[in-house]
Amino acid sequence: MRLRWTTLASVTITTATVVTWLWALILRDLTQRYTRGERPGQFLGQIDADLLDDYGSVFVIAHNAGDDAETAQTALDHSADAVEIDVIIVNEQLYAAHHTPPKLIGAWLFRGPKLEDAWEIVSRAEAVALDLKDASPEYEDALVRFLSDRSHDQVILSSRSIESLIRLKRQLPNAHLYLSVPDRESFDRLNEDDATARQLDGVSMRHTHVDEDVMATLKGRNQRMIAWTVNELPRVNELVRLGVDAITSDNLAIVSLLGGRERPEPLLSRRVAD
Numbered sequence: 001m002r003l004r005w006t007t008l009a010s011v012t013i014t015t016a017t018v019v020t021w022l023w024a025l026i027l028r029d030l031t032q033r034y035t036r037g038e039r040p041g042q043f044l045g046q047i048d049a050d051l052l053d054d055y056g057s058v059f060v061i062a063h064n065a066g067d068d069a070e071t072a073q074t075a076l077d078h079s080a081d082a083v084e085i086d087v088i089i090v091n092e093q094l095y096a097a098h099h100t101p102p103k104l105i106g107a108w109l110f111r112g113p114k115l116e117d118a119w120e121i122v123s124r125a126e127a128v129a130l131d132l133k134d135a136s137p138e139y140e141d142a143l144v145r146f147l148s149d150r151s152h153d154q155v156i157l158s159s160r161s162i163e164s165l166i167r168l169k170r171q172l173p174n175a176h177l178y179l180s181v182p183d184r185e186s187f188d189r190l191n192e193d194d195a196t197a198r199q200l201d202g203v204s205m206r207h208t209h210v211d212e213d214v215m216a217t218l219k220g221r222n223q224r225m226i227a228w229t230v231n232e233l234p235r236v237n238e239l240v241r242l243g244v245d246a247i248t249s250d251n252l253a254i255v256s257l258l259g260g261r262e263r264p265e266p267l268l269s270r271r272v273a274d
Contacts, residue, residue: 038098040064040071045251047233058240059267060258061129061156061248063229066122067096069113073121078252079260081267082127082156085118089139094146100133115146127154127267129248131180135164144171154268158204158226162190166199176268178226181205187214197221201268204228204248207239215242224268230254 042065059082062075066085075083088100090110096118101110122128132143147155148171158178159165165177181187181203190197202224205214210227218225227239228248236247236254246267249255 039068041250042071042074042252043250045231045253047253047257050233050237051257052237052240055240055258055261057263057265058244058258059127059246059263060255061127061226061228061246062255063248063250064098064131066118066128067098067113069117069121072118074252075255076121076124078255080125080255081259082129082154082246083122083125084129084131084248085115085122086131086133087115087143088112088133089136089142092138092142094142098133119150123150123152127156128152129156129158132157132159132161132164135159135161140164140168144168147172147175154266156226156268160186162196162200166196169199176201178202178204178224181209184209184214187217191217194221198223202226202245207235207247210239210242210244212242215244219243233257 040063042062060080061082061084062071062078062080064084064086065071065075065080066083072083085096086098088095088097090101090112094115095110095112096115097112119128132139155175156178157165157168157172157175158180160180160182162179165179168175169177177200179190179200181190183206187203187205187209190203198221200223202218204226205228207227207230210225215225224245225243226246226248227244230236230239230247230249231251231254233254236249236258239247247254247258
């Protein structure tokens with residue numbers, strides 16, 4: 001009987017230890033996510049020898065790198081043409097983070113990097129890409145105030161809300177507007193309203209859904225394509241052959257390969273009529 005109780009106690013202690021360790025790990029990640037924001041998934045991968053002879057005018061955006069000062073600077077050091085910042089709002093303040101924390105945590109605990117601090121680093125790039133995570137009037141007003149107080153020749157605004165982009169277009173006419181498209185269904189819905197679709201400069205689309213038909217539709221509207229998030233060279237090569245204009249990547253090797261090259265015109269030369 002004593003041996004049975006000893007074994008049971010040992011199993012209980014081991015199980016409790018494992019559960020506690022896993023919970024601590026999860027809690028640590030949640031705490032980081034909702035109080036400071038997640039660190040971007042930046043890495044330096046291997047580039048094999050299967051390079052194209054010419055990558056044309058395709059430019060590269062460092063994916064989410066602007067959400068952290070260190071990854072933002074690393075992206076610039078690797079010749080990123082543009083650096084992306086995710087933009088959220090907490091207590092009327094714009095921050096550089098991917099996820100908006102719950103209201104209670106946001107009100108008392110969130111200490112993520114402010115957008116103004118991220119901008120100070122990222123604005124050194126040739127272009128700045130802002131991934132808009134909200135579409136509320138409060139958020140749009142704060143964004144307009146922020147950008148109206150700062151100058152940069154090339155700013156990309158991407159959002160999953162075309163209505164928000166059209167509203168922002170009226171107040172930020174120099175910004176380049178891209179609808180963020182996660183799947184083919186969303187792209188097809190966009191095409192149902194051609195007049196509205198033509199007010200955009202292009203789409204920012206998950207790369208797995210970019211194909212010849214999608215590219216033909218965009219070229220018919222004289223619009224651009226930003227493909228995200230592409231971390232393998234073979235897929236980069238396929239997308240370049242399809243005619244995409246930009247590639248978003250976490251892979252610093254791809255950032256270095258595509259970035260920092262001389263081009264005959266600015267990255268975001270507008271193709272659609274105002």
